[in-house]
Every structure is written in structure tokens, then in C-alpha cells.
Amino acid sequence: MKVLLGLDGSELSMRALDHAVERARETGDSVTVAVYEGDSAVDLEDLADRARNRLAESGLEPDVRRLESDPGSQLVELAEDGFGQIVLGGGTISPMGKIRIGEVIEFVLVNAKTTVTLVR
Amino acid sequence: MTVDFPDDPVGEFPRPPREIEDGAGRAITLREGQSGDLEALVEMYVEFNPEDRAQGIPPGNESDVREWLEAVSGGESLTVIGIHEDVVGHGMLVPDPEGSFELALFVLRDYQGAGIGTELLRTLLGLGQDRGVERVWLSVERWNDPAIAVYKKVGFERVGSASFELEMAMRL
Numbered sequence: 598m599k600v601l602l603g604l605d606g607s608e609l610s611m612r613a614l615d616h617a618v619e620r621a622r623e624t625g626d627s628v629t630v631a632v633y634e635g636d637s638a639v640d641l642e643d644l645a646d647r648a649r650n651r652l653a654e655s656g657l658e659p660d661v662r663r664l665e666s667d668p669g670s671q672l673v674e675l676a677e678d679g680f681g682q683i684v685l686g687g688g689t690i691s692p693m694g695k696i697r698i699g700e701v702i703e704f705v706l707v708n709a710k711t712t713v714t715l716v717r
Numbered sequence: 718m719t720v721d722f723p724d725d726p727v728g729e730f731p732r733p734p735r736e737i738e739d740g741a742g743r744a745i746t747l748r749e750g751q752s753g754d755l756e757a758l759v760e761m762y763v764e765f766n767p768e769d770r771a772q773g774i775p776p777g778n779e780s781d782v783r784e785w786l787e788a789v790s791g792g793e794s795l796t797v798i799g800i801h802e803d804v805v806g807h808g809m810l811v812p813d814p815e816g817s818f819e820l821a822l823f824v825l826r827d828y829q830g831a832g833i834g835t836e837l838l839r840t841l842l843g844l845g846q847d848r849g850v851e852r853v854w855l856s857v858e859r860w861n862d863p864a865i866a867v868y869k870k871v872g873f874e875r876v877g878s879a880s881f882e883l884e885m886a887m888r889l
Binding site for chain 1: 771772773774785788789809811812813814819820821856881882
């Protein structure tokens with residue numbers, strides 16, 4: 598199966614990447630990583646490099662795309678290109694420990710035609 | 718997160734400790750939390766009704782509750798607890814990296830709907846004023862009308878809506 602992983606650099610999205618990579622090593626899935634800017638500012642180039650390294654060191658094809666504007670709809674659209682599943686980290690964690698589900702995740706949950714996995 | 722706080726401060730709130738009588742005639746003590754309250758708080762949260770969890774807190778088992786309480790206590794965090802024999806309510810102000818404070822409030826199910834949450838909230842904000850806290854924000858699930866009504870009543874204003882949650886803020 599082709600798995601599409603959305604990565605915005607948040608702690609939970611990095612955990613989702615680890616989760617997807619580990620699953621892929623067990624199942625033989627392919628993982629495509631789509632990096633985008635979420636609630637917190639990140640250097641997308643740097644994030645894409647980290648994702649490529651993570652995939653490569655696990656022996657996976659380092660397929661990393663960059664989503665510029667409107668990442669939610671771009672993730673949904675990209676997933677229609679033969680992907681079986683979208684994997685996302687479950688939002689950000691506030692100082693209080695509350696999980697906050699951002700706009701991108703909500704858009705993907707509501708609009709994706711594939712299964713969506715939220716990793717926490 | 719970035720919060721747009723209201724320009725004008727709200728009025729004064731009562732400071733702890735206080736004794737109140739709730740809507741069911743129960744005498745409730747509201748006082749500042751101390752480090753020795755940890756075990757009593759763990760006990761309260763272990764009993765917590767899963768339906769009253771919000772955005773992943775309180776966690777569902779004792780060791781996660783302990784870990785969470787330790788993470789949000791100490792440092793500049795401020796807490797007020799409500800006591801009726803045992804701890805029945807807990808409100809917290811936890812500092813964020815921007816110098817403002819995130820607020821959260823939990824009341825045991827048997828003690829809800831009796832005005833304890835409102836007084837716990839006002840007393841916690843009073844403690845915040847006493848300690849120089851200026852900006853307070855919170856997030857609440859947007860379908861949680863009773864909680865939103867209480868926050869509005871004490872002076873929180875709606876400042877944004879992420880998606881499932883809406884954000885409210887106040888200047889003390």
C-alpha cells in the first residue's frame with residue numbers, strides 16, 4: 598500500500614513519521630512524506646531533509662514532497678493519486694497538555710476519500 | 718500559540734482561601750493548591766468520568782495522570798482546589814512560552830451544576846491577579862456550551878477558533 602504522511606514538524610507529526618516508517622518496514626508499504634507549514638513556523642527545506650534522512654536510513658525510498666499553500670486540500674488531492682491511507686500526527690500539545698487539532702487535520706478528516714490515521 | 722488578548726482588563730476577582738456554599742447546600746473550601754495535594758488530586762482524576770475529559774486531559778490511567786500533574790505543576794503554575802471532604806475540583810494556570818497563562822478547570826461529576834466551577838474559576842483568576850498574571854487564555858471544545866457559558870460569564874472573550882476547539886482570552 599502507498600501511505601501518504603503529512604509532516605508539519607510538530608512533535609506529534611514527527612511521532613507519526615516514526616510510526617509510518619516502522620509500519621512500512623514490517624508491511625512493505627511505501628511512504629511518501631508531504632511537508633507543510635502547520636500551526637508553528639518551520640523551515641520546510643530543513644524539515645524535508647530530516648524526512649528524507651529518516652526514510653533513507655530505514656531503507657525506504659526517500660519520496661518527499663513540499664506543499665506550499667492550503668496543505669489540507671493538497672494532501673487530500675495528492676492522496677487520490679493511488680494512496681491507500683493518509684497518516685497525520687494528532688495536532689499540537691498545549692502547555693496544559695491539551696491536544697489541539699488544527700485546521701489541516703480537520704480538513705483532511707472530513708474530506709479525504711482514503712482512511713486517515715491520526716497518530717498520538 | 719499566538720493569542721489576540723482583549724485590550725481592557727476585567728474587574729477584580731476574589732482571592733483564596735474562601736468558603737462557599739454550593740447550589741446543593743454543601744460547604745466547599747477553595748484554597749491554593751500545595752505540593753502535598755498531589756495524591757489527593759491523583760485520586761480525584763482517577764475517579765474522573767471519561768465523558769468529562771477534554772482534548773485528551775485528564776489522561777485515563779493513574780500513571781499517566783501522575784505524569785501529567787507533575788508536568789503542569791511547579792514552576793510558575795498556579796492552582797486552586799475545591800474541597801468537600803475530598804478534592805472535588807481543580808483549576809490550573811500554566812505558563813506558556815509567551816508569558817501568558819493557559820487555564821483549565823475540572824470538577825467531579827457529582828459536584829457539577831452547583832456553581833462550584835464558576836467560583837473555582839473566579840478564585841483561580843483572583844490568585845492570578847494576586848501573583849501578577851496579566852493574560853489568560855483557554856481552549857474549549859466548541860460543542861461544550863455549559864463550559865463556554867461559564868467562561869463568558871466571568872469575562873472571557875472569544876478570540877479564535879482553531880477547528881474543534883474555540884479559544885477564549887482575558888486580560889486581568
